[in-house]
Amino acid sequence: MAETTPTGQSTPDAAVPDTEPAAPATPDAPAESAAPSAPAPAVPVEPAAPIASETPTAPEAPAAPVLDEAALRARLATALAEPGHYDHYYKTVKEAQAGTAEQIQHFLDVELSRVVLDDNNLKASQILSSAEHGTPLWQAAQDAFDDGSPEAIAHFLHVTVPDLTNSDNRVKLAQFIADPLISAGLRAEALAVLERGDSAEIAAYLGKSHVLMMDDYRIQVVRSMSFGPEVRKAANAALDADMIESMHGDRTATALRAFLSKGLAEAQARDRAAAEQGGKDTEQPGEQPSKDGSGTTQAGxxxxxxxxxxxxxxxxxxxxxxxxxxxxxxxxxxxxxxxxxxxxxxxxxxxxxxxxxxxxxxx
Incomplete structure (x- = not known):
């Protein structure tokens, strides 16, 4: 029986404990246990997306100064004060003043450019229609419309038109000065304006030149009435005809110019002829001797x-x-x-x- 013990010692083969611990160490088990925790696919958590969408709106906070209403309204007031536009432009800008800060900004950044373009096109169209066909001004307007771009229209209005207008005004004032029927005083006045050469002054003078010319003609006609009866008769007729012309909107001064250029000289000739004939009819009978015997005559x-x-x-x-x-x-x-x-x-x-x-x- 004592030898049974050695037999039992053969049990060392029962390295079962070695195999048993190996079983728990099996990697398969933990791998399976990790698999269930794999619900990690939820990592692409979409809830974070709304946070990302909110971040773009955050930069709009600094944009508040751009929408400063006072600054926007100041820009709008500057646009309204710009000279040289048509009624449509000013009416549209005034209407924009009633809007909010956002509306005003939209008008200034988007709509105003279209309003200016429409206004420029209107002005250029009117210049083209009123200019004489074939003149430099007409041709320049036609070229601008052929180009069709806003820049071409703006250049025509702000550069070409002023240059051509100044040149044309100088020619017109020179023609006014060359009128042989205006008085020397009016001619000297107009010549002084031309010699100073200020474009604005020349344009302003031309604006009133017709009135100045008409007044000058009438003054000359009235002054001529002292020349004689025939001149007076012709002058009165010219003034009457001028009044009728004015009542009918005729600004050509036809009657006054006809009198000053031809009628005055003809009436003066008739007065001279009458004076010569009257001198012959009233010629004195002869010299009479003086009573004192001096031989001198008493005339008249x-x-x-x-x-x-x-x-x-x-x-x-x-x-x-x-x-x-x-x-x-x-x-x-x-x-x-x-x-x-x-x-x-x-x-x-x-x-x-x-x-x-x-x-x-x-x-």
């Missing part, structure tokens, strides 16, 4: 009668003054028509009458 003592055509009255003078000279001092003559020559004639005539009366008393 015989009174003559002249009838004025303006009033139909008779005026006795002792100077041989003709009807043509006295007509300018008739009862219907304006005060301005009493020239120095006419006044002198009246004074001499009155003096001659006094001398004649004294002679008659002495005799």
């Amino acid at each position: 003592l015989t009174t003559t009668t002249a009838t004025t055509t303006a009033t139909g009255s008779t005026i006795a003078t002792g100077t041989g003054t003709t009807a043509a000279q006295l007509a300018s001092t008739g009862t219907d003559a304006p005060v301005r028509s009493l020239t120095a020559g006419g006044a002198a004639a009246i004074a001499l005539g009155a003096g001659a009458l006094v001398v004649a009366r004294r002679r008659s008393r002495e005799s």
